[in-house]
Amino acid sequence: MSKGILYDATVCIGCKLCEKACAERNGLPYDDAIASEEKQSEHKFTVVQTKGDKYMRHLCMNCEDPTCASVCPVGALRKTAEGPVTYSASRCIGCRYCMLACPFSVPKYEWNKTFPLVRKCDMCADRVTSGLQTACAEACPTGATKFGERGALIAEAKERLAQNPEQYFNHIYGLSEVGGTSVLLLSSVPFEDFGYKGDLSPEALPMLTYRVLLHIPDLVTIGGVALGGMWWLTNRKNAVAAVARRSESSKA
Amino acid sequence: MLKGKITFWRVVLALLLILGAYSTILRFLHGLGASTNLSDAFPWGLWIGFDVMCGVMLASGGFTLTAAVYIFNLKNFKPIVRPTILTAFLGYLLVVVALFFDLGRGYRIWHPLVMWNPRSVMFEVAWCVTLYTTVLSLEFSGAIFEHLKLTKLVRLQHSIVVPLVIAGVMLSTLHQSSLGSLYLIVPNKLHTFWYTPLLPVLFFLSAICVGIAMTIFESSMSARHFGKQLEMPLLRGLGRTLLVVLGVYTVVRFEDLIDRHVLHLVSKGGSEAGLFLLEMLLCSVAPMILLMIPRVRESANGLYLASVLCLLGFVTNRMNVAITGMEASAGQHYFPKWTEIVVTFAIVGFGFLVFALAVRYLPIFSHGTEPQSILQAEVGQDEVPELSNAAP
Numbered sequence: 205m206s207k208g209i210l211y212d213a214t215v216c217i218g219c220k221l222c223e224k225a226c227a228e229r230n231g232l233p234y235d236d237a238i239a240s241e242e243k244q245s246e247h248k249f250t251v252v253q254t255k256g257d258k259y260m261r262h263l264c265m266n267c268e269d270p271t272c273a274s275v276c277p278v279g280a281l282r283k284t285a286e287g288p289v290t291y292s293a294s295r296c297i298g299c300r301y302c303m304l305a306c307p308f309s310v311p312k313y314e315w316n317k318t319f320p321l322v323r324k325c326d327m328c329a330d331r332v333t334s335g336l337q338t339a340c341a342e343a344c345p346t347g348a349t350k351f352g353e354r355g356a357l358i359a360e361a362k363e364r365l366a367q368n369p370e371q372y373f374n375h376i377y378g379l380s381e382v383g384g385t386s387v388l389l390l391s392s393v394p395f396e397d398f399g400y401k402g403d404l405s406p407e408a409l410p411m412l413t414y415r416v417l418l419h420i421p422d423l424v425t426i427g428g429v430a431l432g433g434m435w436w437l438t439n440r441k442n443a444v445a446a447v448a449r450r451s452e453s454s455k456a
Numbered sequence: 457m458l459k460g461k462i463t464f465w466r467v468v469l470a471l472l473l474i475l476g477a478y479s480t481i482l483r484f485l486h487g488l489g490a491s492t493n494l495s496d497a498f499p500w501g502l503w504i505g506f507d508v509m510c511g512v513m514l515a516s517g518g519f520t521l522t523a524a525v526y527i528f529n530l531k532n533f534k535p536i537v538r539p540t541i542l543t544a545f546l547g548y549l550l551v552v553v554a555l556f557f558d559l560g561r562g563y564r565i566w567h568p569l570v571m572w573n574p575r576s577v578m579f580e581v582a583w584c585v586t587l588y589t590t591v592l593s594l595e596f597s598g599a600i601f602e603h604l605k606l607t608k609l610v611r612l613q614h615s616i617v618v619p620l621v622i623a624g625v626m627l628s629t630l631h632q633s634s635l636g637s638l639y640l641i642v643p644n645k646l647h648t649f650w651y652t653p654l655l656p657v658l659f660f661l662s663a664i665c666v667g668i669a670m671t672i673f674e675s676s677m678s679a680r681h682f683g684k685q686l687e688m689p690l691l692r693g694l695g696r697t698l699l700v701v702l703g704v705y706t707v708v709r710f711e712d713l714i715d716r717h718v719l720h721l722v723s724k725g726g727s728e729a730g731l732f733l734l735e736m737l738l739c740s741v742a743p744m745i746l747l748m749i750p751r752v753r754e755s756a757n758g759l760y761l762a763s764v765l766c767l768l769g770f771v772t773n774r775m776n777v778a779i780t781g782m783e784a785s786a787g788q789h790y791f792p793k794w795t796e797i798v799v800t801f802a803i804v805g806f807g808f809l810v811f812a813l814a815v816r817y818l819p820i821f822s823h824g825t826e827p828q829s830i831l832q833a834e835v836g837q838d839e840v841p842e843l844s845n846a847a848p
């Protein structure tokens with residue numbers, strides 16, 4: 205069964221311990237200056253955004269059918285059976301199509317390196333495959349970030365919404381966005397307030413392009429035959445005309 | 457024409473190449489951050505929008521003209537096949553050069569050939585561009601074999617021209633349209649003026665328009681610089697064809713805009729609306745009106761003007777899709793850094809230089825015009841074909 209993360213903003217106290225744990229797990233620097241940055245970047249994979257007394261986490265949504273994995277020309281990005289969307293640095297050619305295509309604009313780039321890589325949260329793939337929970341979930345003191353089976357987390361999120369409807373904005377973000385994501389969000393305010401897109405289709409995006417690519421075999425077969433046939437026709441017409449011309453001239 | 461004199465354009469070219477070399481050092485020493493205005497919010501800029509998108513589009517003369525001559529047997533266009541193939545071949549090579557600048561790890565450019573992801577449009581484009589560049593090199597190899605007087609290879613090359621042309625047309629159809637398909641994946645990011653399921657169709661149709669317009673444009677340029685050009689009846693034929701294909705493009709484009717109810721957004725203003733109108737004026741309305749006037753269609757200068765407008769229009773279209781249309785969703789304005797612009801111009805300038813050298817040393821323009829050229833003498837272009845089974 206695939207794993208997931210449920211982040212409930214109403215339980216979050218904005219302590220940013222998840223940020224710190226994430227930095228440690230990924231070998232990234234972390235200090236007060238970085239803690240105050242509210243944007244995901246190549247050195248900060250998860251961010252706790254603060255607006256008054258409201259908080260919201262940003263991290264890779266680890267989509268069920270990830271757009272990044274579908275667009276990557278070398279298959280560097282992959283969805284694992286356990287849920288995490290992983291990145292293979294040794295495959296990446298640096299085309300940045302994943303950055304362009306990601307509906308959540310999650311993948312970030314090492315702009316200042318000569319040979320840059322794409323960086324993003326991979327839902328602690330190594331920990332998750334060995335049966336551990338993600339570093340952020342482990343570090344969370346309030347249970348705002350909870351790791352578990354995605355199906356069980358969805359059931360729990362629904363229950364929270366049903367039990368305290370007045371406390372929540374009535375939506376589980378990630379349940380159906382772009383076909384569903386491993387990361388699920390609950391909040392007391394609309395997700396748009398924290399920069400989450402509200403207009404994402406419930407259909408996964410990869411079919412938008414794959415549908416077109418599926419026409420290629422037909423196009424090649426029909427096109428090849430049509431072009432070859434056209435060439436044969438025009439060529440034959442000329443050949444016949446030449447024979448006609450020759451027999452004309454031999455008669456005369 | 458390359459020896460001796462210092463001319464204005466040579467000085468410009470030299471300056472460009474020097475600045476280009478400096479920018480290249482910046483790019484490869486300090487990375488994309490230092491040499492471009494790209495960012496996490498705006499990961500694709502001028503090098504993709506112009507050098508790759510427009511580069512591939514402007515090289516589409518190669519497949520349109522070879523199809524016309526070899527498949528549809530319009531032999532009158534033969535004299536310009538070589539220069540057009542050369543431009544296309546150089547165009548694709550320069551696209552690859554630009555990719556080395558833009559890719560974070562250009563030395564892995566071959567990875568898509570061995571690490572497959574058939575669900576990726578980019579994977580398909582990578583394969584098509586690789587194969588098509590190979591096809592173009594084989595199509596062009598005839599000129600080199602002739603120059604070196606390798607008669608056997610000339611004959612061999614000639615015998616595979618038709619399959620090559622068919623492969624070239626197929627591959628071009630696929631990747632010209634796929635450059636549009638690349639953007640099908642960003643329904644929430646590309647501005648509604650340009651995001652449509654018809655992107656691949658529109659990119660393909662416009663590639664044909666550009667292929668024809670480029671042929672007219674190149675003929676005028678080579679008339680000016682090399683004293684060779686198409687005869688008027690052929691140019692007029694190209695003009696008429698361009699009008700028809702532009703008409704098809706315009707109908708499909710407007711149908712799509714009307715179907716998606718976006719035309720009224722033009723009245724809301726904004727930079728998108730302005731650039732959209734400019735694009736439509738240049739790529740469709742203005743050249744079509746010009747080409748509908750017989751006096752314009754009958755004159756070399758009129759055709760030149762119409763083709764230049766058309767080219768500018770479709771360049772605007774590609775830039776709108778790749779840059780303008782992505783700005784609003786990115787939440788930031790993008791304008792290329794001087795290094796990006798210099799590299800782009802230097803690559804184009806380098807292309808002109810190589811073209812001039814090739815024309816000087818290889819049988820580019822003489823092909824198909826002089827009856828004594830090796831190909832025709834040996835293989836007999838105008839000879840009567842095999843008769844054994846031709847009689848009805």
